[in-house]
Amino acid sequence: MMNEVIQTSLARLQIMKAKALAALRKGENYELRTELNSEYKERRKEAVRRVIANMTVGKDVSGLFTDVLKNMHTDDLEIKKLIYLYLINYAKTQPDLVILAINTFVKDAEDSNPLLRALAIRTMGCLHVQEVLDYLCDPLRKCLADANPYVRKTAVMCVAKVYDLNRAVAEENGFVDAVRGALADSNAMVVANSVSALSEMSAMAGGRGDVWRLDTATVGTLLTAVNECAEWGQIAILEALAEYRPASEREAEGVCERVLARLQHANGSVVLTTVRLLLRYEQYVKRADLLAQFAKKMVPPLITLLASEPEIQYVALRNINLIPQRHPQLLSKEIRAFFCKYNDPIYVKYEKVDVLVRICSGSNVDALLNELKEYAKEVDVDFVRCAVQAIGRLTLRHEAAADKAVDVLVELLQLRADHVVQIAAVVLTRILRRYPRSQFAATVVQALCEHADCIREPDARAALVWALGEYSEHVAGAAGRLSGVADGLVEDDSGVQLALLGAVVKFFLKNPQQGQQLVVRVLKTATEKCANPDVRDRAYIYWRLLSADPAAAKTIALSERPPCRDDVPALPEPLLAELIAELGCVSSVLQKPARQFVYARTDRAGVPRGVAGANDCDDDDDDASAHPAAPGAAAIAADGEPELLIAL
Amino acid sequence: MASSVFLLDLKGKPLIARDYRGDIPLAAIDRFMPLLQEREDEEGTGLPVLTENGVTYLHLREKDVYLVALTRKNASAMTLLQFLHHLCKVLTEYFNALEEESIRDNFVIIYELLDEMMDYGVPQITEPKILQEYITQESHILEIMPRPPLAVTNAVSWRSEGIVYRKNEVFLDVVESINMLVSPTGAVLSSDIRGAIKMKVYLSGMPELRLGLNDKVMFESTGRTAKGKAVEMEDIRFHQCVRLSKFESDRTISFIPPDGEFELMTYRLNAQLKPLILCESVVESHRGRIEYMVKAKAQFKQRSTASGVEITVPVPSDADSPKFKTTVGSVKYVPERQAFVWKMKQFQGGKEALLRAHFGLPSIRDDDPERRPPIAVKFEIPYFTTSGIQVRYLKIVEKSGYQALPWVRYITKNGDYQLRMPDPSTSATSRLPPI
Numbered sequence A: 001m002m003n004e005v006i007q008t009s010l011a012r013l014q015i016m017k018a019k020a021l022a023a024l025r026k027g028e029n030y031e032l033r034t035e036l037n038s039e040y041k042e043r044r045k046e047a048v049r050r051v052i053a054n055m056t057v058g059k060d061v062s063g064l065f066t067d068v069l070k071n072m073h074t075d076d077l078e079i080k081k082l083i084y085l086y087l088i089n090y091a092k093t094q095p096d097l098v099i100l101a102i103n104t105f106v107k108d109a110e111d112s113n114p115l116l117r118a119l120a121i122r123t124m125g126c127l128h129v130q131e132v133l134d135y136l137c138d139p140l141r142k143c144l145a146d147a148n149p150y151v152r153k154t155a156v157m158c159v160a161k162v163y164d165l166n167r168a169v170a171e172e173n174g175f176v177d178a179v180r181g182a183l184a185d186s187n188a189m190v191v192a193n194s195v196s197a198l199s200e201m202s203a204m205a206g207g208r209g210d211v212w213r214l215d216t217a218t219v220g221t222l223l224t225a226v227n228e229c230a231e232w233g234q235i236a237i238l239e240a241l242a243e244y245r246p247a248s249e250r251e252a253e254g255v256c257e258r259v260l261a262r263l264q265h266a267n268g269s270v271v272l273t274t275v276r277l278l279l280r281y282e283q284y285v286k287r288a289d290l291l292a293q294f295a296k297k298m299v300p301p302l303i304t305l306l307a308s309e310p311e312i313q314y315v316a317l318r319n320i321n322l323i324p325q326r327h328p329q330l331l332s333k334e335i336r337a338f339f340c341k342y343n344d345p346i347y348v349k350y351e352k353v354d355v356l357v358r359i360c361s362g363s364n365v366d367a368l369l370n371e372l373k374e375y376a377k378e379v380d381v382d383f384v385r386c387a388v389q390a391i392g393r394l395t396l397r398h399e400a401a402a403d404k405a406v407d408v409l410v411e412l413l414q415l416r417a418d419h420v421v422q423i424a425a426v427v428l429t430r431i432l433r434r435y436p437r438s439q440f441a442a443t444v445v446q447a448l449c450e451h452a453d454c455i456r457e458p459d460a461r462a463a464l465v466w467a468l469g470e471y472s473e474h475v476a477g478a479a480g481r482l483s484g485v486a487d488g489l490v491e492d493d494s495g496v497q498l499a500l501l502g503a504v505v506k507f508f509l510k511n512p513q514q515g516q517q518l519v520v521r522v523l524k525t526a527t528e529k530c531a532n533p534d535v536r537d538r539a540y541i542y543w544r545l546l547s548a549d550p551a552a553a554k555t556i557a558l559s560e561r562p563p564c565r566d567d568v569p570a571l572p573e574p575l576l577a578e579l580i581a582e583l584g585c586v587s588s589v590l591q592k593p594a595r596q597f598v599y600a601r602t603d604r605a606g607v608p609r610g611v612a613g614a615n616d617c618d619d620d621d622d623d624a625s626a627h628p629a630a631p632g633a634a635a636i637a638a639d640g641e642p643e644l645l646i647a648l
Numbered sequence B: 001m002a003s004s005v006f007l008l009d010l011k012g013k014p015l016i017a018r019d020y021r022g023d024i025p026l027a028a029i030d031r032f033m034p035l036l037q038e039r040e041d042e043e044g045t046g047l048p049v050l051t052e053n054g055v056t057y058l059h060l061r062e063k064d065v066y067l068v069a070l071t072r073k074n075a076s077a078m079t080l081l082q083f084l085h086h087l088c089k090v091l092t093e094y095f096n097a098l099e100e101e102s103i104r105d106n107f108v109i110i111y112e113l114l115d116e117m118m119d120y121g122v123p124q125i126t127e128p129k130i131l132q133e134y135i136t137q138e139s140h141i142l143e144i145m146p147r148p149p150l151a152v153t154n155a156v157s158w159r160s161e162g163i164v165y166r167k168n169e170v171f172l173d174v175v176e177s178i179n180m181l182v183s184p185t186g187a188v189l190s191s192d193i194r195g196a197i198k199m200k201v202y203l204s205g206m207p208e209l210r211l212g213l214n215d216k217v218m219f220e221s222t223g224r225t226a227k228g229k230a231v232e233m234e235d236i237r238f239h240q241c242v243r244l245s246k247f248e249s250d251r252t253i254s255f256i257p258p259d260g261e262f263e264l265m266t267y268r269l270n271a272q273l274k275p276l277i278l279c280e281s282v283v284e285s286h287r288g289r290i291e292y293m294v295k296a297k298a299q300f301k302q303r304s305t306a307s308g309v310e311i312t313v314p315v316p317s318d319a320d321s322p323k324f325k326t327t328v329g330s331v332k333y334v335p336e337r338q339a340f341v342w343k344m345k346q347f348q349g350g351k352e353a354l355l356r357a358h359f360g361l362p363s364i365r366d367d368d369p370e371r372r373p374p375i376a377v378k379f380e381i382p383y384f385t386t387s388g389i390q391v392r393y394l395k396i397v398e399k400s401g402y403q404a405l406p407w408v409r410y411i412t413k414n415g416d417y418q419l420r421m422p423d424p425s426t427s428a429t430s431r432l433p434p435i
Helices: A002-026 A028-036 A039-058 A061-070 A077-093 A093-108 A114-126 A129-143 A150-163 A167-172 A174-183 A187-203 A216-228 A230-245 A249-264 A268-281 A287-303 A310-320 A334-338 A346-359 A361-375 A380-396 A400-417 A418-434 A441-450 A456-471 A478-486 A494-510 A511-527 A531-548 A552-559 A573-581 A586-590 A611-619 A632-638 B026-043 B075-097 B100-105 B107-117 B128-134 B217-224 B244-249
Strands: B004-008 B014-019 B049-052 B055-062 B066-070 B169-182 B188-202 B208-213 B235-238 B253-255 B260-269 B275-287 B291-299 B303-313 B320-326 B330-334 B339-348 B352-360 B375-382 B392-397 B405-421
Touching: A028 A039, A028 A061, A039 A061, A039 B014, A039 B107, A061 A077, A061 A093, A061 A611, A077 A093, A077 A114, A077 B107, A093 A114, A093 A129, A114 A150, A129 A174, A150 A187, A150 A418, A167 A174, A167 B055, A174 A187, A174 B260, A187 A216, A187 A230, A216 A230, A216 A249, A216 B049, A230 A249, A230 A268, A230 A632, A230 B075, A249 A287, A249 B235, A249 B330, A268 A287, A268 A310, A268 A573, A268 B075, A287 A310, A287 B235, A287 B260, A310 A346, A310 A586, A310 B075, A334 A346, A334 A361, A334 B188, A346 A361, A346 A380, A346 B004, A361 A380, A361 A478, A361 B188, A380 A418, A400 A441, A418 A441, A418 A456, A418 B352, A441 A456, A456 A478, A456 A494, A456 B260, A478 A494, A478 A511, A494 A511, A494 A531, A494 A552, A511 A531, A511 B244, A531 A552, A531 B066, A573 A586, A586 B049, B004 B026, B014 B026, B014 B100, B026 B049, B026 B055, B055 B075, B055 B339, B066 B075, B075 B100, B075 B128, B075 B260, B100 B107, B107 B128, B169 B392, B235 B244, B253 B260, B275 B303, B275 B375, B275 B405, B291 B303, B291 B339, B320 B330, B339 B352, B392 B405
Parallel strands: B169 B405
Antiparallel strands: B004 B014, B004 B066, B049 B055, B055 B066, B169 B188, B188 B260, B208 B253, B208 B392, B235 B260, B275 B291, B291 B352, B303 B339, B303 B375, B320 B352, B330 B339, B375 B405
């Protein structure tokens, strides 16, 4: 009885609590409104803070626009800044009401304190409201000519904002000219911001140089300014200089020589932008000794970037990846700097392995193979695949490495760790396809047969079957093994089926006595029972070939095939040049041209073009860039498909 | 350049959202977390650069906070990530720690900082010392409101005028960290020295400093012969206060320092080094037990002594009932790190120390390959630099003409110092004597 009473009262209490909470939620804006209009200054201040806090977490407080604005005329800097922030977020939604704020802005822009003048100009530019523009012009004109460099550097940036909103206004009022003039400002930071603003406006105008074109005199000013401004300004100036086409060879050399010192800067972006400039200027500088000297100077700072935070390392590595495709030998001595640390994030490890394969030269291939062997013993399955794959790629590039690589891979097979065996088997047969007449063929085939019971995945089994057909003379009982695979033919993966067809035909041609029964059985099953049309077709072709002209069959099936090629993905030259010209940018990190992920805006709100855009971006992915994090992935798939068409 | 910058909690909810260009709707940030997780599932990695629907998300994580920059242009990824790191540093300097709680408590000032540090998506000023001069936690009345310090736009953007100290002093610490990767057989796979010259500057006014090192390139170019050893530094990087063009032309390091603590320069030497502390280990794994023998050797000069030596040896995750015996120092099993740690307060050059460890293993174990982390070594060797770098002089000139004392200290310590473990031998005959 008692319990029941308690239960019901508890339940009632809970309902009441829920109601109260709901009322509170509904009324939060109402309550804030009252507080914003409070007669006490402290309460109004607290209310403004709460409005901003709500705005940050995504609650809609746009309804409080007029109430917030009432507090704008204040002598409290904190409140002022918070209200400006509120305006930046909501001005677009209530453009007609923004006019109420203009007075305060205009007054602030004439304040005696430069901090306040700059704040007003900066914020007005961020409102993105056409209506504000008319009121912005006068204060902006004054601020562009302000005595204080802090105000000037803010004002030149504001011109870019105005230009974005309304080009005509920016040009007719002479603002763009004023920014061009500011390139000669006595203050380096104003110069740097003018460069940023002009580059932005130039890009908005389509980058054709209508807004701004560098000339020899300006380049001189910029080269002086780069020594004087802070790190971010240096980046802006270096980026602009990288875009410049020098008038003469002598000028190009001069620019390179004067920016070389930037390679010593602590900020990685200053370093990388300098490298970008140097690589771009390679087309203008003709003197070989200078080019070699510049290239050599780039190396140590690039290596030092590898000691940065992991995210910076990642971006650095993605960019370093491009450099050996232009300068194959440049980094080859630095191979040890790219060895993976145990605690590197996995995305850094992938990139390091990819770079390692690219920069390795014949002389240090042994050291790298030892290192890759260590990686192949790690626990992360994908990374192990990547490491074994890298051993394969390295071997396809450097014949001298083949013996050692085969030793390493056979040793890995002997570990009998499932994931290692699969990929090692595939890679070993690839090496055989590259060096078919090699002395280690016997070793490889025997090792594969020894661990045949562990070879499980379709790719790996297809590789084994291919090796059995190709090198049946090196193993005892090849017929028995092929026959074993033939037993499960119908259910097998089509890759294995195709491999088996090729293998039994080759085996039969080499050992007509032993192979006859097997080849008939396989061809019969394949043509009658296999569902895959490719497999059936291939089987018919072999069958007719064998019955029509055995001698021709022999020359075709057992002919010497072109060795398989080096499969380290290389970017096509125009794309490579484009990415190197954008070194450090998102495009060179993704290794995709910018047009694939930067869409033209459709409206001011900047809603992306949507799904359609995303799709065609995916479609024209080229292989090299499809999986930035797993360089191995694409090639594994390519491996899996045995090259039986060539085998014919 | 950046369109907006966000600070997010671990679930991806915005703590701070600052829109700089208005060309990406703020709601786009809601896609960040799903995108990151999707990629994590696919590739096992949370890449720092992600793209979707024309928006590029660049991020890094600090404790329980994500710092994210969004852009819809082909902006410089390197610049934006560097900016986020600088933002991280500034916020840490302001609030001692950058974590969710400190951000919630200080969101007002963080918005002020973001407003000052970036304009229209272009980084402006990120020097914490200077920002602290005019963006402070106390609120201001307009009349006494701070003005932007001259330093913000000056050529010397890192130091304000009018600093006064009663006693003018400079402390120089030359710290060399040894990065080393050693194979199970004791062969050095890669090694380098990362040096840093750190300064603590307590000087009045606008002092001009000039630092002289035994820099080989400089000696050669001036035709001077060094008395002792000269060091060839491979890659030198300077704090932005150092006049790079001056260094490029005649290798002098001249600068007006920031006030207080900062890192003047870092350098790298790619020397083939002998491991300063080498650990040779033998591991034997038998049914139900695993045994270790580790021999540590201090391979540096006898007159130096390493202090705070800590050798961390990984063991299987299911190891139990540890037994240890050492000739020097103490050993502790740390199950949560799956390792035992051998500590030696002092380890003199040329000496050797031996450790034996024995662990029980469950008799039934799965055959999955074990993770094989390397042995990690921590140490510090005071009054010693591996490279032999020396400060030859530090000249301090200020127009008021005061005398200032430079103090110099040298120290070598471990950087990323990893020694790979050998595979456990499983032979029936034990080579290790019982403990």
